[in-house]
Structure formats: structure tokens, C-alpha cells
Amino acid sequence: MKNYFIISLLCMLSLTMQAQKIYSKNGSISFFSKTSMENISASSNQALCVLDQSAGNLQFSVLIKSFVFKKALMQEHFNENYMESNQFPKASYKGQITDISKVNFSKDGNYSVATTGELTMHGVTQKINSPGTIVIKAGKISANADFSVLLADYKITVPKLAENNISKSIDIKINVALDQKM
């Protein structure tokens, strides 16, 4: 009889311990297109990012219109002609850090991790696997990743006239300080 009580208590304890979730409302995402003609870059610091520390579930969401370019006209064309942000206002990622157990959240260090998930933008969802880094410094957790995507995979078409100015493969850089607890 006592055993049952102890087991149920343990269950309750485990309930409160599991599912520590951390998030950020202002993650930074930037992307780069490098060609011999011209280098184009833009960034947003309004990405939503949430990580389940125990299960390794990881999600991002960013408004396409929050990306800022150096040239105002490029920003307009990016929204209007390439990403069609009225129709597809968000880009989102849903995935997992597969080796989250490697990360000791209470110890400072750079932990290289592997992620696997699905990236949705411009109405197209593609599987994406990328290495990333979890950095823990003085109790603060941040996540970084660099990867690249092909425009063609997401049905983003570049007209012939702009073909030499826009790279077919776009490098994406993510840097998020997961400083909020849920």
C-alpha cells in the first residue's frame, strides 16, 4: 500500500521536472546570396524560437515582412515578387535536436548537436538536416546554426534578368538567445 503512494509521488515529481521549455521572441535570422555580380543580405530579429530542453523539440517561426534589406526596393521586391509574403506571411521550422542528451544545460560550453526537421516557406515544406551549436555561458543558453537552402526547392523563381545577381543557393544564419522560460 505504501509502495503505491511512493510511486504516485514519484510520478508527480517527474511531472513537475519534465518539460522545461525555453523560448525567445527576438531570435536573429539572416540570409546571404553571394554572386560575382552582387552580394545581397537581409536580417530579421523578430523570430520566435522555442526549445524543449528534455525532448529536444525545436521550433521557429518568423514573419517574412520582418526581414530588413539595405536597399528599400530590394525589400519590396523580396516581399512582392519572390516570397509573396501576403500569401505566405511566415516561414516556420519544426524539428528536433536528435542528440539533446549530449547537452548539459548546467555546465558552460559549446555543444555541437545535430538537428532534423521540416522547413516551411513560400508554401513549400522540405526536410532539412543541419548541424548546430548550443552555447551555454554563465547559465545563459543560446543556439546557432548555419545552413543553406536552394531557391528551386521552395518554388521561388528568379527571372532571367536577375539570374546573375541572385544565387541559386541561399546561406542562412540563425542566432537565438533562449532567455525566456515558459
Add this chain to the structure above:
Amino acid sequence: MYKKISFLFIFAIICSKQILAQDSTDLMNLLEKEIGPNEADQTNYTTATFKTTRLINGHSVENVGKGVMDVKISHRFGKINGGAYEFFGLDNASMRLGIDYGITRYLMVGIGRNTFEKTFDAFFKLKILRQSNGKRRMPFTISYVPTIALKTIKSQDPNRKNYLSSNLFFTHQLLIGRKFSDNTSLQLMPTFIHRNLVQLIADPNDLLSIGIGGRQKLSKRISINAEYYYQIPGYKIPGTTDCFSIGFDIETGGHVFQLHFTNSQGMSERSFIAETKGNWGKGDVLFGFNISRVFTIGKNK
């Protein structure tokens, strides 16, 4: 008894854990429940109502971005009904060379020089309201554009003393535009024009008109535009016609090409709105184009 209760207790906890585990797979939903969706507290301003700052002859509600210089080269050829002898008007060209600059996101200035009556013009365009949805909703974009024009062509009348003020023209326009969908935009342009000097005593100095214009996109980078200015009877120069223009916008990266047909040779507000003589019905139609090239000088934002 105890055994039963404890057993149920454990069962309930296991069940609740499973439910929790299910929920936690969609973290974003959980997060949005907690802090509200990403876009709820944001105002989404409408952009690209028109492809460039001019509809055809007149202004659109678009401004150039901050720190952006827009060089505009515009041509109007002669009347098409001049026939093959005049090469359908291409023998005669009148042009406007202009430079626009964005001081802020909502204020731009511009100057230009027109072949037509050797006219200089200058304007500023102030965005008063921006069409938006989301947190702040606004159905229209409204801009105010005052223009001053100076005619510098030598007077035909040698007996008359010519004051500088005699050659000045003032135009005030309100542009009320709305982007109805990604492809369709319309705008209304109530316009007031003041001329310091008029030809006849009976001619009015103050002219009123209302313009209507719009664009329909044919593809991502090509649109068809039309623009019509209705002059209010009693507030127009007798013998003039209303200006109607129709054309295409073709956008290629930093350039916008506008190709059009119009019944006005002048390109400053006072000439195409108030002094158009051409009649579409009689074939007094001119071919013309505007080329816009933007250069980014300052920083965006």
C-alpha cells in the same frame, strides 16, 4: 480501498502525462497561447501599391525609400495622327529629366526640367496615412503633393513687362490610394491648380479637377495602368480637354519602364491636367515613356 484509490491516482497521472507529451510536440502552439501570436501586436503596412512614384503622368501614392535617389527620364513624342511623314510622332520629342529623393520613409522631394515651355518644376510628397491591417487598421494611403512650376520660355509679347511671378504655377494634390488586392490598386486625386497669369480676363486663375487612376497587374513584373483627370466645368481653361492616359509598367530589378499613350505633351501637373488640347476621338494621341532608375545613397531605416 487505499489500493484502489492509489491505483486510480497513478492511472490518472499516466494519462495526464500522455496528454502533456502530445501537446508538447507542437511547442509553437503552446508558446503562442502563452505570449500571443507573433503578428497580433504588429501593424502590417501595405507596400507596393504601385510600382513607381508616378502612375503615368501624375503622382501615385508611392514614395521612394529613405536615402533612395530615383532618376527619371520621360519622353512624350508627337501626335500619332501626324502620319508617316512625322513618323507617327516620333520626329517630335519633348522630355522631362527629373531627380527624386527620399528624405524619410514618408517624405520625398523632387525637381525636374521639362522641354515643354522650358519649365522647371519642384515638389514634395508627404505620406499622411498608410494603408495597414493588423493592430492598426487604415483602409487608405493618403499623400499630399504640392508642386511649383516655373515657365522660362521667352514671352511672345515684347510690349509686356514679364515678371517672374507671371510664370509661376502652383498645384496642390491629395492622393487617396488603396491596394485592393495584390494585383489591383486604385487612387483618387483631387487637384487644385493656381495660375498667376491668365491669357484672358474671363479665364479662371484657380482650376479644380479630380483624377482617378489605377493599375492591374498582368504578371509579377508587368502591370497595365490608366489615369484620367476630370476638369470641373467653370474651373477649367476653355478649350482644353481632359487628360486620359493608358500604359504599361515593366519592372526589371532597379529599373521601371513605363510605356504609354496619352493626349498630353506636357508632363508637369499644370500642363497635363489643365492645358491638354489633344482629343482621343480625333487621334491626338502621343506615345511616351518614363524610365526610372533608383540608386541607394543612404541607409534603409
